[in-house]
Amino acid sequence: MKCCEMKGYLTYLVLWILSKESMNGAQISRELEKRRGTKPSPGTIYPALKELRKNGLIKVDDNKNYSLTHAGEEELKVACKSFCDIFYDMDDMIDFKK
Secondary structure, three states: OOOOOOHHHHHHHHHHHHHHOOEOHHHHHHHHHHHHOOOOOHHHHHHHHHHHHHOOOEEEOOOOOEEEOHHHHHHHHHHHHHHHHHOOOHHHHHHHHO
C-alpha cells in the first residue's frame, strides 16, 4: 500500500488494544503488527505511548504494563463514534476489496 498509510490511526489503535487488556510496549507492538502487517519500530510506538500518558489517556504500572485511564476510556468512545461516522459504509468498502 503506497497511497493510503494508516499512520494517523496509531493512537486510536493503541487505545483500542489497551481497552481489551493491559500490555507492555512489546505486546502492543505485536498486536499492531497483526493488524497492520508490519511491526512498528520502538521509535514509533514509545513516543505515541508517551503522548497518550502525557494526555492522561493511559497509565503505566511498575511492571511497564500500560492500561487505559477513565479519560482514555471516554476518549476511545468518542474516537470510535467518530471512526464509525467516517467509515459508515465499511460494508461497501469490504465488498470493494473482494
